[in-house]
Amino acid sequence: MPSSVQRKRIRKTPEARRAEIVETAARVALTEGLECVTLRRIAEELAVRPGLISHYFPSAEDLVAEAFSVAATGELDALLPADRPHGSPTQYLARYFALSGGEAYDDISRLWINARHLSRYRPVLRDRVAEQELASDDRLSDLIREGVERGEFRTDDPRAAAIQILVVVDGLGAHANTDRSDRPEAVTRMAVTTAERELGLRYGALTEVRLPAELVAPTGQAGPTDPAESTDPADSTGPAQLAEPTEPTNSA
Amino acid sequence: MPSSVQRKRIRKTPEARRAEIVETAARVALTEGLECVTLRRIAEELAVRPGLISHYFPSAEDLVAEAFSVAATGELDALLPADRPHGSPTQYLARYFALSGGEAYDDISRLWINARHLSRYRPVLRDRVAEQELASDDRLSDLIREGVERGEFRTDDPRAAAIQILVVVDGLGAHANTDRSDRPEAVTRMAVTTAERELGLRYGALTEVRLPAELVAPTGQAGPTDPAESTDPADSTGPAQLAEPTEPTNSA
DNA sequence: GATGCTATTGAGTGTGCGACCAATAAGCAA
DNA sequence: TTGCTTATTGGTCGCACACTCAATAGCATC
Numbered sequence: 202m203p204s205s206v207q208r209k210r211i212r213k214t215p216e217a218r219r220a221e222i223v224e225t226a227a228r229v230a231l232t233e234g235l236e237c238v239t240l241r242r243i244a245e246e247l248a249v250r251p252g253l254i255s256h257y258f259p260s261a262e263d264l265v266a267e268a269f270s271v272a273a274t275g276e277l278d279a280l281l282p283a284d285r286p287h288g289s290p291t292q293y294l295a296r297y298f299a300l301s302g303g304e305a306y307d308d309i310s311r312l313w314i315n316a317r318h319l320s321r322y323r324p325v326l327r328d329r330v331a332e333q334e335l336a337s338d339d340r341l342s343d344l345i346r347e348g349v350e351r352g353e354f355r356t357d358d359p360r361a362a363a364i365q366i367l368v369v370v371d372g373l374g375a376h377a378n379t380d381r382s383d384r385p386e387a388v389t390r391m392a393v394t395t396a397e398r399e400l401g402l403r404y405g406a407l408t409e410v411r412l413p414a415e416l417v418a419p420t421g422q423a424g425p426t427d428p429a430e431s432t433d434p435a436d437s438t439g440p441a442q443l444a445e446p447t448e449p450t451n452s453a
Numbered sequence: 454m455p456s457s458v459q460r461k462r463i464r465k466t467p468e469a470r471r472a473e474i475v476e477t478a479a480r481v482a483l484t485e486g487l488e489c490v491t492l493r494r495i496a497e498e499l500a501v502r503p504g505l506i507s508h509y510f511p512s513a514e515d516l517v518a519e520a521f522s523v524a525a526t527g528e529l530d531a532l533l534p535a536d537r538p539h540g541s542p543t544q545y546l547a548r549y550f551a552l553s554g555g556e557a558y559d560d561i562s563r564l565w566i567n568a569r570h571l572s573r574y575r576p577v578l579r580d581r582v583a584e585q586e587l588a589s590d591d592r593l594s595d596l597i598r599e600g601v602e603r604g605e606f607r608t609d610d611p612r613a614a615a616i617q618i619l620v621v622v623d624g625l626g627a628h629a630n631t632d633r634s635d636r637p638e639a640v641t642r643m644a645v646t647t648a649e650r651e652l653g654l655r656y657g658a659l660t661e662v663r664l665p666a667e668l669v670a671p672t673g674q675a676g677p678t679d680p681a682e683s684t685d686p687a688d689s690t691g692p693a694q695l696a697e698p699t700e701p702t703n704s705a
Numbered sequence: 706g707a708t709g710c711t712a713t714t715g716a717g718t719g720t721g722c723g724a725c726c727a728a729t730a731a732g733c734a735a
Numbered sequence: 736t737t738g739c740t741t742a743t744t745g746g747t748c749g750c751a752c753a754c755t756c757a758a759t760a761g762c763a764t765c
Binding site for chain 1: 711712713714715716
């Protein structure tokens with residue numbers, strides 16, 4: 202009996218296989234970093250041979266870019282849903298900041314740092330990063346615009362307000378890989394403060410919001426518990442080698 | 454006669470060799486990225502064999518960390534000198550923001566993104582990043598504190614103000630590898646705006662400052678010093694031409 | 706049950722990386 | 736000049752990576 206290795210081939214439709222490759226790549230990207238999205242690593246996750254990944258993604262760079270896009274899109278939808286049937290703009294914005302402060306947000310911050318750095322060397326990824334930044338701007342701009350229309354927010358330029366908020370969120374998230382324990386309260390609160398200022402809200406308006414039950418549970422994500430198959434975060438040593446600027450010389 | 458390759462060994466003192474290794478590594482880190490700081494790459498720059506780099510840095514990770522530290526320290530000194538004999542705190546702060554906006558700052562932003570990401574996997578580098586962040590906080594805090602003492606700035610917590618400014622600078626710099634051409638003016642100006650708000654300065658106080666010639670030329674580099682304008686009336690004595698701090702805008 | 710399409714494998718290529726170590730020679734001191 | 740210390744070399748090893756391609760086998764169809 203083949204105890205350890207799986208001998209039997211499992212043949213899937215190209216669509217299904219491709220989907221599971223992308224899904225796995227996105228998960229690895231989010232939890233362990235884009236450098237860990239390698240042909241071997243993803244193949245191992247799916248118990249297939251690396252050549253198969255190559256078959257679906259002839260250029261590994263495309264898989265990395267796709268992994269980022271999928272992961273970032275999923276996170277954006279979880280943090281700032283496009284459809285907001287369960288509350289007011291103020292409530293959804295308050296929810297966004299509440300989630301942004303949590304530790305779960307560190308993975309997303311790390312992913313963005315990762316992608317922004319890696320896009321220095323990888324043009325395909327760079328385009329995706331720009332695309333996702335635009336999507337974030339749009340999503341938040343829409344929320345703000347709706348809030349203005351409803352009379353909850355006040356600003357002349359919803360987009361400028363949105364970008365300013367996101368710049369602060371980025372600035373705070375930049376330290377996701379470092380220690381942030383001794384930050385003054387004013388700093389921890391910067392994103393909220395910026396939003397309150399730019400949207401004409403009083404201090405505390407976004408932190409004292411009471412959220413309806415539907416907005417408390419994280420959306421899109423799997424349930425609160427995922428019993429089995431939790432990858433051990435401790436032993437993920439990251440990319441084995443520095444690796445990765447495969448040819449940084451031809452920066453073109 | 455050796456045509457292409459250098460055959461003759463050049464034997465240097467350990468101190469000199471080590472210094473030039475670190476210097477080269479810092480330059481490569483700043484211009485091409487920390488991933489390019491490899492034994493082979495640095496050895497090639499210095500026309501020596503990779504084993505020699507290993508001899509001075511038995512662990513390559515230490516060299517990468519050292520390269521970052523040296524590069525970051527050098528840039529910090531250039532942007533925010535510890536000794537400020539040529540102007541007021543307001544002038545040095547204005548100079549800092551003027552330099553932060555320039556394209557030369559992109560290299561530094563890239564380096565920081567690079568280091569913050571890589572420190573996810575490399576504990577030695579992570580410590581250095583924390584160290585350099587602290588140094589930046591301290592440097593800017595000192596500047597602000599001096600400004601408060603001189604009556605140029607007004608804030609209850611110089612350090613919190615400094616960190617908030619740096620968070621915004623980080624947030625803006627996060628996009629150093631992406632396109633930033635269509636940013637609203639309010640966003641481009643965010644760092645300055647934050648400083649003016651947190652330090653009790655009127656809008657424009659930090660952008661209308663006239664800098665003495667000594668502060669125009671980048672420090673450390675021997676640049677052609679501005680020939681004219683050496684007779685700046687408001688020299689190093691006090692607040693340049695901005696009058697007194699105005700009321701904090703609205704946050705209070 | 707046989708057939709054919711093609712998803713999947715296995716094997717191999719070449720690159721770059723860090724780490725290791727015995728042999729070598731540069732340059733100082735005797 | 737000779738000798739000695741040690742900075743420096745040259746070579747090797749093992750590893751991880753992307754990429755290529757002929758051979759194989761799963762499985763839907765007949």
